[in-house]
């Protein structure tokens with residue numbers, strides 16, 4: 008997710024001068040990091056990531072998700088009636104039970120009413136108190152099951168655990184014209200489908216979205232088919248990389264489609280409201296940001312990439328289909344770049360627990376700062392100088408990045424402090440070594456959700472340095488460490 012409004016002024020200032028016209032500037036400013044294999048991974052290599060996960064109970068939001076379920080695949084058949092604002096859904100969920108139990112539990116918002124539940128084809132009893140869908144069926148550890156839930160309702164968003172100004176709710180939001188969009192960090196996918204809504208549980212997805220023409224449904228992954236019949240349009244989407252539920256997206260509106268291409272040959276799809284050419288101009292800046300990111304982090308890690316523009320006020324790194332709002336700030340080049348950077352740091356490797364959301368935002372904010380320094384033609388240290396002030400003030404207001412106030416999700420602490428931490432580590436180990444290890448972390452953990460302990464181990468093994476106290480000084484302390492000279 009992009010930075011919140013508390014940090015908005017700083018980022019707007021940083022953005023000035025680099026979100027202008029055309030394609031000049033960045034290509035010539037491209038860094039020359041050593042040792043990067045720029046070969047794009049084959050489709051076979053990308054398709055190898057397993058959806059088998061190690062679910063956990065979240066330490067920050069323990070009421071969301073259930074570690075008894077390891078979802079492997081969600082087949083979501085969603086019919087949306089714009090005039091009635093009604094969603095009819097069938098979720099076919101392949102899952103692994105992680106232990107012997109007399110029930111299964113998923114999250115499903117109270118505005119959606121389950122109508123029937125079957126397990127491996129047999130009707131099973133269920134209860135739906137609050138947002139918990141409790142299925143009364145005995146399951147055995149490591150056995151796989153197919154759970155089918157049909158449900159219906161008039162969905163809406165749920166309160167977000169945040170004090171940010173750019174969003175107060177998460178989940179599915181219906182627009183005034185009967186379209187809809189979703190954003191759900193740290194949770195809220197349960198406002199539109201039954202789900203184990205905690206980021207340690209990754210799964211594959213297929214979406215079938217039917218709505219009234221001319222509206223079109225957009226979701227994660229590859230657009231497999233579009234079919235319009237009797238005034239109804241059905242789109243099918245296939246996501247071939249395992250995703251945490253907060254990284255799924257659904258947008259329904261009067262969309263038109265265009266695309267661009269990176270210099271490495273990756274097609275970037277643009278989905279935006281009909282008759283909005285100004286938005287398309289902003290989206291067309293994405294390929295050069297991807298070219299720059301590939302020099303730092305290696306080839307774009309997934310088989311497809313799209314950007315969908317919604318009436319949101321925020322921006323979200325939804326996997327392979329970034330969800331953007333319409334403001335000039337959200338459509339600025341640094342914010343678009345930030346959300347695409349998350350495809351590596353956040354999506355390919357996700358946090359297993361929300362206490363470690365800084366794993367996403369620290370590196371992404373650091374990359375954003377370096378990108379802005381490159382595009383503005385100024386030293387990195389000058390660009391990052393403004394981060395220190397934001398880090399200090401957010402530490403005072405919201406606590407350390409790795410132990411933040413649960414009611415203040417997404418504050419500046421998880422962005423600026425760990426971004427500065429990464430630059431300090433780069434100064435210690437040198438540029439080549441730093442980016443090599445930043446990439447090997449992704450290679451070693453691709454398709455999984457990881458913890459800070461794994462990250463500490465990775466960097467210590469790769470550098471031969473004892474780094475736990477260094478990391479903790481940035482992640483767990485209430486006072487910002489000193490910056491060493493560049």
Ligand SMILES: [Zn+2]
Nearest residue numbers: 008009368371
């Ligand atoms: Zn972010």
